[in-house]
Amino acid sequence: MQKYRCTICNYIYDPAIGDPDGGIAAGTPFEKIPDSWVCPVCGAAKADFEKV
Amino acid sequence: MSSIEIKPQVYWVGAVDWAVRAFHGHTYTTQRGTTYNSYLIRDEKIALVDTVYRPFAREMIEHISTVVDPAKIDYVIANHVEIDHSGGLPMLMKLCPKAKVVGTQKCRDGLFKHYYENWDFQIVKTGDSIKLGKRTLKFIEAPMIHWPDSMFTYCPEEQLLMPNDAFGQHLASSERFADQVDQCALWEEAKKYYANILWPLGTVISRKIEEVVKMNLEVSVIAPSHGLIWRRNPMQIVQQYAAWAKQETSAAAVIVYETMWKATEKMARRIAEGISDAGVPVKVYNIAEADRTEVIADMLQAKGFLFGSSTHDNDMLPAIAGFLELVKGFKPRNRLVSAFGSYGWAGGAVKEIEEAVKEAGMEVSLPPLSFRFVPDQTELQKCFLFGRSFGELLK
Numbered sequence: 001m002q003k004y005r006c007t008i009c010n011y012i013y014d015p016a017i018g019d020p021d022g023g024i025a026a027g028t029p030f031e032k033i034p035d036s037w038v039c040p041v042c043g044a045a046k047a048d049f050e051k052v
Numbered sequence: 053m054s055s056i057e058i059k060p061q062v063y064w065v066g067a068v069d070w071a072v073r074a075f076h077g078h079t080y081t082t083q084r085g086t087t088y089n090s091y092l093i094r095d096e097k098i099a100l101v102d103t104v105y106r107p108f109a110r111e112m113i114e115h116i117s118t119v120v121d122p123a124k125i126d127y128v129i130a131n132h133v134e135i136d137h138s139g140g141l142p143m144l145m146k147l148c149p150k151a152k153v154v155g156t157q158k159c160r161d162g163l164f165k166h167y168y169e170n171w172d173f174q175i176v177k178t179g180d181s182i183k184l185g186k187r188t189l190k191f192i193e194a195p196m197i198h199w200p201d202s203m204f205t206y207c208p209e210e211q212l213l214m215p216n217d218a219f220g221q222h223l224a225s226s227e228r229f230a231d232q233v234d235q236c237a238l239w240e241e242a243k244k245y246y247a248n249i250l251w252p253l254g255t256v257i258s259r260k261i262e263e264v265v266k267m268n269l270e271v272s273v274i275a276p277s278h279g280l281i282w283r284r285n286p287m288q289i290v291q292q293y294a295a296w297a298k299q300e301t302s303a304a305a306v307i308v309y310e311t312m313w314k315a316t317e318k319m320a321r322r323i324a325e326g327i328s329d330a331g332v333p334v335k336v337y338n339i340a341e342a343d344r345t346e347v348i349a350d351m352l353q354a355k356g357f358l359f360g361s362s363t364h365d366n367d368m369l370p371a372i373a374g375f376l377e378l379v380k381g382f383k384p385r386n387r388l389v390s391a392f393g394s395y396g397w398a399g400g401a402v403k404e405i406e407e408a409v410k411e412a413g414m415e416v417s418l419p420p421l422s423f424r425f426v427p428d429q430t431e432l433q434k435c436f437l438f439g440r441s442f443g444e445l446l447k
Binding site: 007008009038041042043044045047048 | 158193195196200252253255256259383
């Protein structure tokens with residue numbers, strides 16, 4: 001599945017891992033994450049991510 | 053400087069650092085020194101908003117003591133983890149045993165990883181507030197303005213916004229308010245500060261400004277953590293940030309070069325004449341000698357960048373290479389860029405510059421210009437025409 005990078009802090013969202021602390025289960029594609037989700041490292045918005 | 057009342061029962065109790073010239077390592081040149089601003093609010097409960105850099109902790113405590121006994125402090129608001137604002141915490145917290153530290157979750161984590169102290173900590177989020185008596189402190193999380201932990205503190209009763217590292221300037225002064233100092237120095241330092249610290253965070257800043265504007269906060273004073281306090285038309289700095297955040301540029305050029313035996317410098321000077329001849333203002337910096345912090349500030353709103361280097365070991369020279377690495381981190385957008393330089397046998401510098409420019413997310417808008425050894429009159433004329441073409445592109 002497609003990974004995405006936070007353009008603010010370079011954190012990589014890996015769908016295989018998800019973001020369990022942020023309420024995103026492993027296996028969730030980036031597109032299915034709610035828009036209110038923020039980067040777990042720096043707090044940037046979902047809109048600040050780009051495809052790796 | 054002693055404590056100064058900036059609003060009824062709100063005091064500046066920070067410190068002026070007249071001496072500092074190199075800030076966080078050598079990444080920022082503070083030619084005019086700086087201040088670490090800490091604010092004390094005296095109500096039924098007593099709150100301190102931010103502290104100072106550790107070497108100034110004692111001075112801050114002396115300033116607090118002119119207003120209240122530090123032991124009476126109930127809350128220490130930590131808007132930001134960074135040492136220049138949290139460094140006073142360890143000494144202060146020993147003097148105020150009942151005080152709670154207040155900040156974001158990331159602030160708590162970050163402070164622990166600096167000081168390894170288990171202070172009583174209250175985690176707050178956007179919308180949370182603390183009642184001090186007549187006054188309230190409201191919190192607005194501001195992640196990546198400019199660290200993940202960053203937060204703004206707002207006191208509605210005094211219409212006072214304390215946004216920590218947003219809207220500041222590195223400017224030491226005996227005055228505390230922006231309208232009391234030389235306006236050229238003030239704005240020069242505000243721009244330097246934005247360019248060198250906040251430039252890559254424009255999208256985050258634009259959104260945060262929109263969000264805060266929607267909150268309809270009444271703001272009559274903006275009290276940042278560095279430099280002067282904005283009390284006369286305080287929104288002017290917010291509007292300026294909004295413009296910078298959009299990466300709005302003007303028809304201006306900045307030439308940054310490094311040279312071995314002055315051939316590349318000759319090219320830089322003739323190119324600058326060409327740009328100027330096109331009616332476009334231009335600044336020229338030899339990056340091995342220039343103040344990086346100042347160059348970055350000039351680049352913030354300039355539409356055109358030209359980078360030059362002699363070829364050395366098939367590559368560009370080290371100071372310009374380091375500078376381009378720095379520029380990459382700022383993620384400049386909407387710029388026109390090219391390269392130039394002198395070489396001896398096989399070139400290389402210009403190609404390496406082009407690659408660095410692309411890696412920084414910018415495009416090369418004009419084919420680079422490169423000459424062997426010392427440029428002759430014909431070649432210098434080509435430099436002039438290259439500059440003029442570049443100037444025309446910027447208009």
